[in-house]
Amino acid sequence: MTDVKTYRSYRGLPTLAGLASIEDAAKPGLSVEACVARLKRYHYAFMRLHEIFTARITAEPIYELKTAFAHHAYLCAEHVAALRQRIGEMREPPLGLEEVPHEALAIFFDEILAAPTTAALLLGLYEKALPALDAALQRHMLDTNPLTDAPSNRVLRFARLELGDMIDFGRRAIECLVADKAFADHREWLAHLNGLLAQSGAIDGAARALIGEKPGRRFSATAYVYDRVPNRDERFQDVWNQGVNAESFLYNPELPAKPKTLMMLYKRLREIDVPEMMASIIAETKGKTWDYYRDMSRQLWDEARHAMMGEVGFVALGVDWTKARITVNWSHRLNTECTPIERHAVLYFIEQGLMTKTGKRYEWEVGVESGIPLIATIQDYDWADEVLHAQLGRLWYIPVIGEWKKALEYGDQCWSRILSNWQAVKDQGLTQHANWWPDIYVQACQAWGEKPDAAALAFSETYEGARADLKGVTGSA
Ligand SMILES: [Fe+2]
Ligand SMILES: [Fe+2]
Numbered sequence: 147m148t149d150v151k152t153y154r155s156y157r158g159l160p161t162l163a164g165l166a167s168i169e170d171a172a173k174p175g176l177s178v179e180a181c182v183a184r185l186k187r188y189h190y191a192f193m194r195l196h197e198i199f200t201a202r203i204t205a206e207p208i209y210e211l212k213t214a215f216a217h218h219a220y221l222c223a224e225h226v227a228a229l230r231q232r233i234g235e236m237r238e239p240p241l242g243l244e245e246v247p248h249e250a251l252a253i254f255f256d257e258i259l260a261a262p263t264t265a266a267l268l269l270g271l272y273e274k275a276l277p278a279l280d281a282a283l284q285r286h287m288l289d290t291n292p293l294t295d296a297p298s299n300r301v302l303r304f305a306r307l308e309l310g311d312m313i314d315f316g317r318r319a320i321e322c323l324v325a326d327k328a329f330a331d332h333r334e335w336l337a338h339l340n341g342l343l344a345q346s347g348a349i350d351g352a353a354r355a356l357i358g359e360k361p362g363r364r365f366s367a368t369a370y371v372y373d374r375v376p377n378r379d380e381r382f383q384d385v386w387n388q389g390v391n392a393e394s395f396l397y398n399p400e401l402p403a404k405p406k407t408l409m410m411l412y413k414r415l416r417e418i419d420v421p422e423m424m425a426s427i428i429a430e431t432k433g434k435t436w437d438y439y440r441d442m443s444r445q446l447w448d449e450a451r452h453a454m455m456g457e458v459g460f461v462a463l464g465v466d467w468t469k470a471r472i473t474v475n476w477s478h479r480l481n482t483e484c485t486p487i488e489r490h491a492v493l494y495f496i497e498q499g500l501m502t503k504t505g506k507r508y509e510w511e512v513g514v515e516s517g518i519p520l521i522a523t524i525q526d527y528d529w530a531d532e533v534l535h536a537q538l539g540r541l542w543y544i545p546v547i548g549e550w551k552k553a554l555e556y557g558d559q560c561w562s563r564i565l566s567n568w569q570a571v572k573d574q575g576l577t578q579h580a581n582w583w584p585d586i587y588v589q590a591c592q593a594w595g596e597k598p599d600a601a602a603l604a605f606s607e608t609y610e611g612a613r614a615d616l617k618g619v620t621g622s623a
Contacts, residue, residue, distance in 0.1 A: 166292035175291030181298060182236050184286055184350045187247045188305075189229040191279045191349050194255035195271070196222035200443065201259060202267060203425040204481065205373035209381070209418065209453075211264065211319065216421045216450035218312050223443040225305045227436060232301050249361055250345035256366035257339060265328040266335065266365070272316020274339045280309045282350035289352070335364055372429045374481040376422040376474050386571040387471035388609035389579035392416075395605055396512070397504055403515040405602040408463070408590055410509055410525065412470050414456030419477035420449035423489055426477075430486045434542075441538045448531045455524045462520055464593030469585045475571075479564055487546060488560040494539040495557025497532060506532045568610045581606050 148154075150169040155161045161168050176184070199219035206212050234240040246252045258270035283302045292299060347355035378385060392409045395401060424446040428439060460467035480489045500506050506529035513525035540550075547553040571577050584603055591598045 162293055165296055171291060171293040173291065175295060176286075176289055178236055181286075181290060181295055182233060182238050184282070184352060185229055185233050185236075185298060186243065186245075187251070187349055187351050188279065188282060188286075188302075189226060189233065189243060190247050190251065191255075191275070191282075192222045192225045192229065192305075194252075194259075195219075195275060195279070196226060196439070196443065197429075198255065198259045198267075198271065198275075200425050200446075201370075201372050201429045203446075204376050204422045204429075204477070206264060207377040207379045208264065208323075209379055211268075212418065212421060213450045213454055214315055214319070216425075216447045218315075220443045220447035221308045221312065223436075223440040225301075225308070227440050228301045228304070230436060232298055235297065247351060248346040248355070250342045250355075251349070253361045253363055253366065254339060254342040254346065256370065257335075257342070257364060260365040260368075260370040262365055263328075265324045266332055268316060268320050268324060269329070269332055269336060270339060272313055272320060274336060274343075276309055276313050276316065278343055278349050280306060280313065282348060282352070283309070285350060285352060338362070338364055372426070374426045374430075376419065376477045376481065378472075378474060381468045382472050382474070383468065384471045384577055384580065384582075385474040386567075386577040387473060387579055387582070388475065388568050388571075388577075389471065389581050390583045390605075391607045391609050391612060394607045394612075395583075395602075396509075401602055401605070402599050403512050404517070404594075405587055405590070405599060406512050407459070407516045407518055407521045408465065408586055410512065410521065411456045411459040411463070411465075411467075412472075412586070414452050414459065414524065414528065415467055415470070416453075416472050417449050417456070418453040418472065419474060420452075420493075421446050422474075422477035423480050424449065424493070426481045427486045427489050427493075438542050441542060445535050445538055448535065452528055452531070455528065459520060459524055463518070463590050465586055465589045467586075469582060469589070471580075471582050475567070479567070483564060484560060490539075490543050491547070491553070491557035491559075492561045493557075494543045495554060495561055497535050497539055498554060498557075500532050501536055566609070566612065568608070568612075579608055579610070581608075 150172045153168050162171055165171070196219050199215045199222060203212050203215045203219070206215065230240060230243060233243065255275070258267065258275055261267040261270050283306050286302055287299050290298060341356075342361055343349070344353070344356045345358075345361050347353045390412075392413050396406050396409045396413075424442060428442050428446065431438075457467060460470075480492060484492065506525070510522065510525040510529050513521035513523075516522075544550055544553040547556050568579070572579060583605055587598055587603055
């Protein structure tokens with residue numbers, strides 16, 4: 147007679163398609179009902195995390211955190227989608243997914259969303275929320291039957307892989323940014339977060355919920371309000387400067403390809419304004435299907451990557467990018483002067499423009515012609531991403547307005563309503579529109595060991611009088 151310990155597979159082959167040992171699979175594990183109850187709570191946690199990461203992109207000044215939040219928001223959006231699909235497979239109509247599983251858990255995430263400083267936000271997210279979620283997924287994989295619930299385990303395994311990366315980033319960010327004093331100042335609040343988790347029976351609800359006093363609020367005592375005004379860290383100087391018309395340089399057939407790569411890198415890095423703006427659309431557009439938020443978050447993350455491609459390119463070419471003026475004009479104006487659908491309309495209008503002959507293909511061709519392989523790589527993928535974004539616009543923007551032509555016209559209208567503020571920001575003393583271009587170009591020429599091209603060096607065209615539309619102030623997206 148054999149039992150789970152002595153049973154042997156054919157010639158000692160791995161058992162159960164490599165999932166588990168017979169012994170592990172012979173333990174009953176979670177019921178479908180218990181499993182779904184937990185999955186719904188992971189789903190809720192990832193949804194709230196997506197909300198928090200997205201909402202905090204715009205006003206967060208530190209560029210490395212902005213881009214990381216863009217990344218982590220996107221990863222959370224993907225895990226929400228995967229969990230929704232899995233829950234829908236388990237005799238559960240995809241209902242009840244928007245329900246709040248426990249009041250204390252809701253307050254736990256409200257508290258982090260409302261964290262008043264970057265330090266508190268980082269501690270709440272990366273010291274509390276993400277590790278608590280990861281612990282819940284780990285426990286699920288131990289508690290559930292590895293054979294009967296293999297599809298859930300697969301989803302959770304992928305999620306844990308990325309949760310681990312996020313926690314790792316966050317802990318390193320805390321080491322760099324959060325002083326011991328700030329840590330100490332938040333000790334009571336962090337203990338409060340632990341208390342909320344205990345009250346809700348942990349993220350998964352599997353621990354026994356602490357019953358007793360009503361869960362209390364600290365930072366979220368006054369309801370959080372999304373801050374749509376973009377901020378930048380101190381490396382971003384003179385952020386209203388419109389003194390160098392990058393598009394005019396880039397599309398001038400008389401000018402050589404090599405300096406044009408610098409203008410393209412500038413345009414890429416300037417795209418940090420797109421996540422700042424898209425975060426506002428996502429944060430202020432409620433009640434869409436999850437696919438909308440997932441796709442928008444994917445695009446937002448792509449735009450953050452485009453900015454980072456610019457950063458990488460400048461560093462690789464030996465150029466100090468902080469000497470260029472990475473403006474905040476576009477996201478600031480769209481976020482403060484337009485409604486969410488108007489912002490989406492402008493984004494779509496601009497991205498349609500990138501699909502033309504003078505758009506992304508041209509930028510890639512300039513990259514190839516420059517003889518700098520990294521620039522060709524950057525523009526190649528930037529182009530591919532933009533084709534995807536044009537598709538996402540067709541999916542999520544056009545149907546809101548009606549048909550394509552109307553939707554495009556609406557974007558044009560919204561954008562041309564924003565008149566050039568070239569003179570206004572100058573009159574307000576916000577900028578002198580100084581010409582930063584020669585400094586950047588000379589730096590690159592020194593690194594290349596080349597003499598600057600006279601015509602390229604002399605370039606001094608500004609955005610003054612340029613129409614505040616695709617032909618003028620933009621280049622973003
Ligand atoms: Fe884009
Ligand atoms: Fe882009």
